[in-house]
Amino acid sequence: MKITRFFQSLLFRIKSGGEDIFEIKVNNKSIYLFKNNMAITVIDWDNICSITAFKQDNLTVDPVVLCLCHSPDTKHGTAFNEFMSGFDTLVSEINERYGLECDWLNRVNLGAFKKNLEVLWQRA
Numbered sequence: 001m002k003i004t005r006f007f008q009s010l011l012f013r014i015k016s017g018g019e020d021i022f023e024i025k026v027n028n029k030s031i032y033l034f035k036n037n038m039a040i041t042v043i044d045w046d047n048i049c050s051i052t053a054f055k056q057d058n059l060t061v062d063p064v065v066l067c068l069c070h071s072p073d074t075k076h077g078t079a080f081n082e083f084m085s086g087f088d089t090l091v092s093e094i095n096e097r098y099g100l101e102c103d104w105l106n107r108v109n110l111g112a113f114k115k116n117l118e119v120l121w122q123r124a
Contacts, residue, residue: 024085026089026090045097053066054067054118067079
């Protein structure tokens with residue numbers, strides 16, 4: 001299975017010019033993260049413990065990152081950034097499900113060279 005996945009990923013990267021392509025898909029039960037058309041992470045909405053957002057300081061661009069913690073011991077999480085296809089859909093779904101105002105994205109994105117870490121939601 002791992003060898004098949006390796007070759008599938010290799011062929012996909014050759015076709016896409018060496019780039020890995022990430023895509024986020026959501027439904028009413030789960031969030032799916034795909035890498036090169038293969039599901040690499042599935043998170044059930046019911047398993048989310050906390051949601052944090054921050055701006056990742058890179059050399060040229062600073063993407064907004066959402067980190068969803070989905071383990072009871074809060075050690076396991078998955079990060080999604082705004083360059084991933086489907087990020088806007090994920091943000092809209094999170095805002096709706098957790099009753100968040102849309103202005104958190106502007107606050108996190110404000111100012112250069114600042115992380116602007118914000119805890120958006122945490123299970124009580």
